[in-house]
Amino acid sequence: MTQSNSDDFAVANLSRRGFLKGVVASGALLIAANWGWRNAFAEEKKAYGADGMAHGWVDDPKVFLALGADGLVTFVCSRSEMGQGVRTSLAMVVADELEADWAMMRVVQAPGDEQRYGNQDTDGSRSMRHWFEPLRRCGAAARQMLEQAAAERWQVPVGECRAQMHKVVHGPSGRSLGYGELAEAAAALPVPARDSLRLKAPEQFRYIGKELTRAIDGADIVNGRAVYGLDPRFENMLYAVVARPPVYGGKLKTVDAGAAFKVPGVVRVVEIAGSPIPSEYQPLGGVAVVASNTWAAIKGREALKLDWDDGANAVYDSVAYRQAMSQAAKAPGKVVREAGDVEAVFARGGRLVEAEYYIPHLAQAPMEPPVATAYFADGACEVWAPSQAPQVTRERIAERLGIPFDQVKVNVTLLGGGFGRKSKPDFILEAAVLAREFPGRHVRVQWTRQDDLQHSYFHTVSVEYLRGALDADGKPSAWLHRSVAPSIGALFGPDSRHENPIELGMGFVSMPYALPNLRLENPEAAAHTRVGWYRSVSNIPHAFAVQSFIAELAAAAGRDHRDFLLELLGPARRIDPHSLGDAWNHGESPTLYPIDTGRLRAVVEEATRQAGWGRALPKGRGLGLAVHYSFVTYVAEVLDVEVGDDGTLVVHRADMAVDCGPQINPERIRSQMEGACVMGLGNTVVSEISFKDGRVQQSNLHDYQVARLPLAPKAIAVHPVIPAGEVPLGGIGEPGVPPVGPALANAIFAATGRRIRELPVRDQLKGWREA
Numbered sequence: 001m002t003q004s005n006s007d008d009f010a011v012a013n014l015s016r017r018g019f020l021k022g023v024v025a026s027g028a029l030l031i032a033a034n035w036g037w038r039n040a041f042a043e044e045k046k047a048y049g050a051d052g053m054a055h056g057w058v059d060d061p062k063v064f065l066a067l068g069a070d071g072l073v074t075f076v077c078s079r080s081e082m083g084q085g086v087r088t089s090l091a092m093v094v095a096d097e098l099e100a101d102w103a104m105m106r107v108v109q110a111p112g113d114e115q116r117y118g119n120q121d122t123d124g125s126r127s128m129r130h131w132f133e134p135l136r137r138c139g140a141a142a143r144q145m146l147e148q149a150a151a152e153r154w155q156v157p158v159g160e161c162r163a164q165m166h167k168v169v170h171g172p173s174g175r176s177l178g179y180g181e182l183a184e185a186a187a188a189l190p191v192p193a194r195d196s197l198r199l200k201a202p203e204q205f206r207y208i209g210k211e212l213t214r215a216i217d218g219a220d221i222v223n224g225r226a227v228y229g230l231d232p233r234f235e236n237m238l239y240a241v242v243a244r245p246p247v248y249g250g251k252l253k254t255v256d257a258g259a260a261f262k263v264p265g266v267v268r269v270v271e272i273a274g275s276p277i278p279s280e281y282q283p284l285g286g287v288a289v290v291a292s293n294t295w296a297a298i299k300g301r302e303a304l305k306l307d308w309d310d311g312a313n314a315v316y317d318s319v320a321y322r323q324a325m326s327q328a329a330k331a332p333g334k335v336v337r338e339a340g341d342v343e344a345v346f347a348r349g350g351r352l353v354e355a356e357y358y359i360p361h362l363a364q365a366p367m368e369p370p371v372a373t374a375y376f377a378d379g380a381c382e383v384w385a386p387s388q389a390p391q392v393t394r395e396r397i398a399e400r401l402g403i404p405f406d407q408v409k410v411n412v413t414l415l416g417g418g419f420g421r422k423s424k425p426d427f428i429l430e431a432a433v434l435a436r437e438f439p440g441r442h443v444r445v446q447w448t449r450q451d452d453l454q455h456s457y458f459h460t461v462s463v464e465y466l467r468g469a470l471d472a473d474g475k476p477s478a479w480l481h482r483s484v485a486p487s488i489g490a491l492f493g494p495d496s497r498h499e500n501p502i503e504l505g506m507g508f509v510s511m512p513y514a515l516p517n518l519r520l521e522n523p524e525a526a527a528h529t530r531v532g533w534y535r536s537v538s539n540i541p542h543a544f545a546v547q548s549f550i551a552e553l554a555a556a557a558g559r560d561h562r563d564f565l566l567e568l569l570g571p572a573r574r575i576d577p578h579s580l581g582d583a584w585n586h587g588e589s590p591t592l593y594p595i596d597t598g599r600l601r602a603v604v605e606e607a608t609r610q611a612g613w614g615r616a617l618p619k620g621r622g623l624g625l626a627v628h629y630s631f632v633t634y635v636a637e638v639l640d641v642e643v644g645d646d647g648t649l650v651v652h653r654a655d656m657a658v659d660c661g662p663q664i665n666p667e668r669i670r671s672q673m674e675g676a677c678v679m680g681l682g683n684t685v686v687s688e689i690s691f692k693d694g695r696v697q698q699s700n701l702h703d704y705q706v707a708r709l710p711l712a713p714k715a716i717a718v719h720p721v722i723p724a725g726e727v728p729l730g731g732i733g734e735p736g737v738p739p740v741g742p743a744l745a746n747a748i749f750a751a752t753g754r755r756i757r758e759l760p761v762r763d764q765l766k767g768w769r770e771a
């Protein structure tokens with residue numbers, strides 16, 4: 001089947017169809033970023049899931065599949081691959097319905113073109129749940145076209161022909177034709193109507209839900225053939241690095257480039273105009289050194305003499321800002337959810353528990369720092385970049401260069417990690433701006449690790465203040481939680497001093513616990529740097545605070561933490577998230593995706609069972625538990641942690657129970673949970689971005705640390721929990737991160753009696769035995 005350039009492909013925003021009962025599938029969903037958050041501010045959201053995303057979905061096989069005469073099937077993947085395995089997982093879905101031989105499948109990356117391919121934003125852990133059904137139909141349609149082509153070749157009824165493992169067999173005669181022999185004829189046929197498609201029954205699946213499928217591009221990645229952002233090479237290329245304002249919102253006052261031009265290879269020094277705050281995805285501005293190679297550009301940048309006007313954010317200081325957030329958390333804030341009368345309960349006295357938790361800024365720090373190559377000629381721009389959001393990249397390039405949208409092409413390379421950073425195309429815009437200065441030549445902009453750490457879109461800093469009351473029976477009778485954090489919304493509007501509805505829906509207002517008296521408040525917090533998406537986003541601070549505080553309440557009540565948590569969850573029930581004040585619900589239907597406390601209970605019970613909860617451990621070693629619902633998936637984690645006399649942490653084992661609904665690619669589910677566990681440990685123990693005089697204090701991986709081998713668990717066991725009944729697909733790339741931090745903090749308390757309320761843990765455990 002050859003790929004068609006026709007415009008008759010099916011783009012739709014229809015109501016979600018029912019999910020196939022008993023499907024054993026939900027695989028590699030995605031990591032962090034721009035999920036179209038503006039839509040969540042609408043008073044009424046009539047479309048959910050893929051139907052609620054810009055440009056919806058496409059299920060035409062002539063868009064996504066090309067079949068050669070040699071039988072090779074090329075699948076065009078429209079979602080960005082950043083290590084989460086989406087190219088394999090989506091190809092599995094198509095291949096299964098196509099009845100294709102996996103060895104004959106190939107994958108290529110789609111360019112940015114949402115009119116053709118449907119929504120391409122790779123974020124929000126939603127690629128599989130949004131594309132499972134459309135791509136099943138795509139594969140089924142192609143299979144039926146091949147069967148029709150064979151029937152016409154043999155002049156027999158199509159009902160006598162069945163596709164079987166990369167060939168079509170005529171039942172009565174036993175004749176067969178390979179897919180390659182039928183490619184041209186099948187491509188000429190019309191795509192079958194959607195309601196005529198025959199989808200497989202789950203027991204017929206070859207790949208979906210199976211462990212044996214190899215990564216479709218694994219060999220290319222291992223052998224160095226895969227193309228990442230740094231890999232495109234062109235004749236007569238130029239290379240650039242940029243000196244950016246050290247303070248967000250700062251401006252260039254003067255530049256002396258004389259010494260830079262003495263560096264061999266330096267071609268030109270170009271000023272890039274910044275954008276006023278709020279800057280959205282625009283470049284920070286600064287001075288670019290363009291050279292014949294990257295090293296010359298870097299040395300040229302070092303030789304620049306720059307004078308900056310730091311602007312209003314020069315006052316940003318992490319120590320002072322934390323104090324200001326703490327002060328705000330002690331005073332009443334904007335009430336975002338309330339039930340009963342917490343103040344009346346507190347006024348009665350009794351056993352009151354109070355805690356404040358601090359989580360610093362974090363940087364995504366992907367292994368591959370931002371990089372992009374651009375070419376400008378004849379009023380058109382083409383870029384090659386590791387982008388999670390090719391559509392918005394095209395839009396911003398067109399706007400910035402003042403050229404038509406259809407004169408911008410975005411070629412999406414593999415991403416060497418993303419975690420939300422590469423959904424913001426500021427680095428790609430830098431390349432496009434510089435390419436316009438050198439028409440007819442390719443220009444690559446390379447960020448160094450220092451650039452990446454000091455000019456990122458950082459995960460928000462937060463202070464979480466909680467106060468609770470226990471009644472005479474040791475049960476929680478009142479709960480007050482104030483969340484103070486600068487918002488991602490500050491990128492888009494000047495007055496965004498409260499967490500936006502999406503951030504509030506990440507384990508804060510959506511908290512499903514059975515509490516008779518509850519008040520959740522969101523005091524103001526101004527942003528002084530770029531705050532952006534980071535893997536699991538505001539679920540990180542909210543889960544850390546809520547799950548740590550539940551453990552504190554349990555200890556104050558003299559109760560077992562697991563039993564206390566299960567009692568607080570209450571009986572199994574399905575809660576409409578809208579009733580909790582969460583109108584977002586990760587963009588999904590509250591009917592299809594209620595918050596199910598029964599499923600939360602099930603993952604808690606499985607994780608604790610697998611970990612041997614309640615077993616005796618020596619002093620200095622303990623089990624810690626946490627559970628969280630995010631991206632319509634339920635994850636509980638138990639960590640078995642030992643704290644050495646010198647405060648060194650050893651994580652002996654992590655047990656992670658995950659209920660993401662049906663499972664498509666179990667291997668990717670497992671690997672995403674394992675990766676989330678390691679990343680979450682890094683977030684909790686060693687990672688921190690701090691500011692002084694508006695400047696990031698960390699410069700490389702020696703002082704912005706990520707998890708290293710000694711911190712990784714000796715063993716990680718991922719336990720899938722398959723829910724009873726029919727449930728839709730969940731997410732998997734992000735939900736494993738939030739429970740890690742509180743599980744570790746709770747394990748440290750169990751081991752040492754010392755509470756961890758501020759992150760990173762780092763040196764807080766030194767001398768714990770003597771304390």
